[in-house]
Amino acid sequence: CKFIQSPMDFGPLSFLQKTSTACVDFGRILFNSPSAVLRPQSSEDISLLLSFLSSSSFSRVTVAARGAGHSIHGQAQALDGIVIEMDALPSNIEIHKKGEGVVGVSYADVSGGALWIELLHESLKHGLAPRSWTDYLYLSVGGTLSIGGISGQTFKHGPQISNVLQLDVVTGKGKLVTCTPTKSPELFFAVLGGLGQFGIITRARILLQDAPEKVKWVRAFYDDFDTFTSDQELLISMPELVDYVEGFVVLNEQFLHGSSTAFPTHLDFTPEFHSNGSSNVYYCIEFAVHDDGSKNASTEEVVEEIARRMSHLPSHLYGAEVSYYDFLNRVRMEEMSLRSVGLWEVPHPWLNMFVPKSGIKAFRDLLLETISPDEFAGPILLYPLLRDKWDTNTSVVLPDAAGGAAEDERVLYIVGVLRSANPASCTAECLRDLLRLNRGIADAASAPGIGAKQYIPHHPSPSHWREHFGRRWERLAARKARFDPLGILAPGHGIFPRISSASSSSSSSSSL
Numbered sequence: 001c002k003f004i005q006s007p008m009d010f011g012p013l014s015f016l017q018k019t020s021t022a023c024v025d026f027g028r029i030l031f032n033s034p035s036a037v038l039r040p041q042s043s044e045d046i047s048l049l050l051s052f053l054s055s056s057s058f059s060r061v062t063v064a065a066r067g068a069g070h071s072i073h074g075q076a077q078a079l080d081g082i083v084i085e086m087d088a089l090p091s092n093i094e095i096h097k098k099g100e101g102v103v104g105v106s107y108a109d110v111s112g113g114a115l116w117i118e119l120l121h122e123s124l125k126h127g128l129a130p131r132s133w134t135d136y137l138y139l140s141v142g143g144t145l146s147i148g149g150i151s152g153q154t155f156k157h158g159p160q161i162s163n164v165l166q167l168d169v170v171t172g173k174g175k176l177v178t179c180t181p182t183k184s185p186e187l188f189f190a191v192l193g194g195l196g197q198f199g200i201i202t203r204a205r206i207l208l209q210d211a212p213e214k215v216k217w218v219r220a221f222y223d224d225f226d227t228f229t230s231d232q233e234l235l236i237s238m239p240e241l242v243d244y245v246e247g248f249v250v251l252n253e254q255f256l257h258g259s260s261t262a263f264p265t266h267l268d269f270t271p272e273f274h275s276n277g278s279s280n281v282y283y284c285i286e287f288a289v290h291d292d293g294s295k296n297a298s299t300e301e302v303v304e305e306i307a308r309r310m311s312h313l314p315s316h317l318y319g320a321e322v323s324y325y326d327f328l329n330r331v332r333m334e335e336m337s338l339r340s341v342g343l344w345e346v347p348h349p350w351l352n353m354f355v356p357k358s359g360i361k362a363f364r365d366l367l368l369e370t371i372s373p374d375e376f377a378g379p380i381l382l383y384p385l386l387r388d389k390w391d392t393n394t395s396v397v398l399p400d401a402a403g404g405a406a407e408d409e410r411v412l413y414i415v416g417v418l419r420s421a422n423p424a425s426c427t428a429e430c431l432r433d434l435l436r437l438n439r440g441i442a443d444a445a446s447a448p449g450i451g452a453k454q455y456i457p458h459h460p461s462p463s464h465w466r467e468h469f470g471r472r473w474e475r476l477a478a479r480k481a482r483f484d485p486l487g488i489l490a491p492g493h494g495i496f497p498r499i500s501s502a503s504s505s506s507s508s509s510s511s512l
C-alpha cells in the first residue's frame with residue numbers, strides 16, 4: 001500500500017494524512033491505494049464530496065465507501081480515488097420498541113458505518129434484536145446491505161435486505177435521499193444488494209424482533225449427500241419450530257477441529273476420511289431453536305421432535321444450550337483462535353454461489369472434482385434458502401428458475417467455498433492458481449447444466465458482468481444512469497467505467 005503523505009483540505013472537508021487500511025481488505029489479494037481518505041462526520045460531508053465530483057467537468061476521481069473492509073477482491077478500494085471510511089460516522093443507534101409511539105413494529109435506526117455487533121449490543125439492552133444476520137458480526141450495516149446479507153435465518157426471514165424499512169442514501173450525484181419501499185422506491189431497491197453502485201447508505205432502519213435469551217444449538221452428521229440435503233429441506237419446511245439452518249461439507253479433520261472452536265459440546269465423531277483407497281466426505285447440518293416461549297414446548301422437546309424426523313448418522317446428533325449473544329457471535333471465537341496462530345490475516349480466495357436445487361448435486365460433484373480435500377483449509381458452507389423470501393426489485397441476482405416443479409424451484413442453495421491460503425505454504429503463484437480454480441468453478445457452475453450465480457459476485461470484465469446480470473442488466477444500467485451517471489461510486493467491482501461529466505449527456509435529465 002502507498003501511504004498518503006500530506007493532508008488535503010477541500011473546503012470544509014479534510015482528507016486523511018495517512019492510512020494503512022483503505023488499500024487492504026479481508027481477501028488480501030488486491031491492494032489498491034487511494035489518493036485520499038475521507039473520514040466523514042455526517043452524511044452532509046459525503047454529500048458535499050459527491051456533489052463536487054459530479055459537477056466538476058475535469059474530474060475522473062472515483063469514490064468507494066469502505067465499511068469494515070471485509071470484501072475479498074478490492075470491492076471497497078478506489079485506485080487513485082477517494083475512500084470514505086464509513087466507521088467514522090457516529091453510530092447513533094436508536095431503538096424503537098413496538099407499542100411506543102404509533103408504529104406497530106420494533107426497529108432500529110443505525111448508521112451505515114456501524115457494525116452489526118454494535119447493533120446487537122444496543123438492541124439486546126431492550127430485549128430486541130434484528131431478525132436476519134450474517135455469520136460474522138464485525139461487518140458494517142451498509143456493507144452487508146450492499147450485497148444481501150445471509151445466514152441460517154434467511155430461509156425464515158429472508159436476507160438482511162428483506163428486513164429494512166428505510167434508508168438514507170447519498171446518491172452518486174451527491175443528493176441525500178430518504179427512501180422506503182414506497183418513497184423513492186427505485187433508489188431504495190437499487191441500493192439493496194446494489195454493490196455500492198448507486199449511492200452510499202448513511203443510515204438504515206432495520207426491523208427488530210423480541211430476542212430469545214437462550215438458543216438450543218444442534219449439529220448432526222451425515223455420510224450421504226442426498227440424506228443431508230433432504231434433511232436440510234425438511235428443517236426449512238418447519239419455520240414454526242426451527243429458527244436457523246446451515247450446513248457444511250466435512251472434508252478433513254482440520255475442518256472438524258476448526259468448526260468446533262465455538263460449539264461447546266464435545267463431538268464424539270471420528271470419521272474415516274480415507275478407507276479402501278478412496279476419500280470419503282461427510283456433511284454436517286447445524287440448526288438452532290430459540291428459547292422464546294413461542295413453541296408451546298421446551299427447546300429440548302422441540303429438538304427431540306425435530307430429530308425424530310431426521311435421518312442423520314445414528315447417535316451423531318449433538319446439542320448445546322448457549323446464550324443468544326454467544327450463538328450469534330460464534331465466528332468471533334473462530335477469528336480469535338485463528339488470530340492466535342497468525343491465520344486470520346492471510347489471503348482468502350473465497351467463492352460464494354447461489355445454486356438452484358436442481359443443480360446442487362452436480363455442483364457438489366464439480367467441487368469435489370476440483371479441490372483436494374486433504375489440502376483444503378477453511379469451511380465449505382452449503383445450506384438452503386427460499387427464493388420467495390427475496391424481493392426481485394432489489395439488485396441481487398438469483399439464478400433463474402429452471403422450470404421444474406414449483407415447490408422444488410422455491411429452494412436454492414448457497415455454497416460458500418471459504419478457503420484460507422496460508423502464505424507459509426501457498427506462494428503468490430499458488431494463490432493465482434487458486435483464483436483460477438475458483439474462476440473455473442464459477443464459469444462451469446454458471447453454465448446451463450447447473451445454472452448457478454455468484455453471490456457477492458466478482459467478475460474479470462464488464463462483459464462477464466453483463467452475463468451475470470443477464471436479463472436484469474438493462475435495469476441495472478438504467479439505475480446507474482439515474483443515480484450515478486458518471487460512474488463515480490464503487491469502482492472496485494469494475495462494472496461501469498468512470499466517465500467525465502463533459503462526456504456524459506444523461507446526467508442532467510433525471511430527478512435524483
Ligand SMILES: Cc1cc2nc3c(=O)[nH]c(=O)nc-3n(C[C@H](O)[C@H](O)[C@H](O)COP(=O)(O)OP(=O)(O)OC[C@H]3O[C@@H](n4cnc5c(N)ncnc54)[C@H](O)[C@@H]3O)c2cc1C
Pocket residue numbers: 025026064065066067068069070071072075076077086112113133134135136139140141142143144146147148149150151195196197199200201202456490492
Ligand atoms: C469472516 C467473514 C464472514 C462473512 N460471513 C458472511 C455471511 O455469513 N453472510 C453474508 O452474507 N456475507 C458474509 N460475509 C461477506 C460480507 O457480508 C461482505 O463481504 C460485506 O460486503 C462485508 O461488509 P463490509 O462492511 O466489510 O463491506 P466492505 O468490504 O467495506 O464493502 C463492501 C462493498 O459495499 C460497499 N459499501 C460499504 N459500505 C457501504 C455503504 N454504507 N453504502 C453503500 N455501499 C457500501 C463498498 O464500496 C463495497 O463495494 C463474510 C465476510 C467475512 C470476511
